[in-house]
Amino acid sequence: MSAAIDAAIYISLIISIGFAGIGVIGLLLFPDIRSRMYTAFRATVISFSAIILSVLIYGLSTFNSGGGDQYITLILHSLVLLFIVAVSTGVLYKMILNRSKSSVPCREPQERNKGQK
Numbered sequence: 231m232s233a234a235i236d237a238a239i240y241i242s243l244i245i246s247i248g249f250a251g252i253g254v255i256g257l258l259l260f261p262d263i264r265s266r267m268y269t270a271f272r273a274t275v276i277s278f279s280a281i282i283l284s285v286l287i288y289g290l291s292t293f294n295s296g297g298g299d300q301y302i303t304l305i306l307h308s309l310v311l312l313f314i315v316a317v318s319t320g321v322l323y324k325m326i327l328n329r330s331k332s333s334v335p336c337r338e339p340q341e342r343n344k345g346q347k
Contacts, residue, residue: 235291239284246280249273267326275319282312 256269285308293301 232291235287238287242280242284242287246277246284249277249280253277263326263330267323271319271323275315278315279312282308 250273253270253273256273257266260266260269286305289301289305289308293305
């Protein structure tokens with residue numbers, strides 16, 4: 231493979247490590263469940279997408295340089311896996327958002343409002 235393709239693969243992998251680290255730090259630092267889940271889901275999806283991008287670059291470059299059909303299979307499996315992760319992340323994020331919503335609105339009781347006027 232050429233140096234440009236190798237550099238693109240390495241940069242993509244470094245980006246994926248960085249965003250995975252951001253996801254872990256977000257899980258450890260943020261105080262509430264919404265911000266933790268938002269950071270974890272978004273950062274890990276970006277990290278996973280960067281890994282899939284590096285696999286796609288590798289598969290396409292190897293296939294173009296005379297590889298066999300196994301690289302087309304690798305590319306198709308990677309795209310299907312990316313689709314599955316994207317859909318499941320959306321479903322999980324909506325589920326967590328719906329379960330973390332409070333059923334009671336954040337309003338003060340009427341007695342407090344009457345006494346302050």
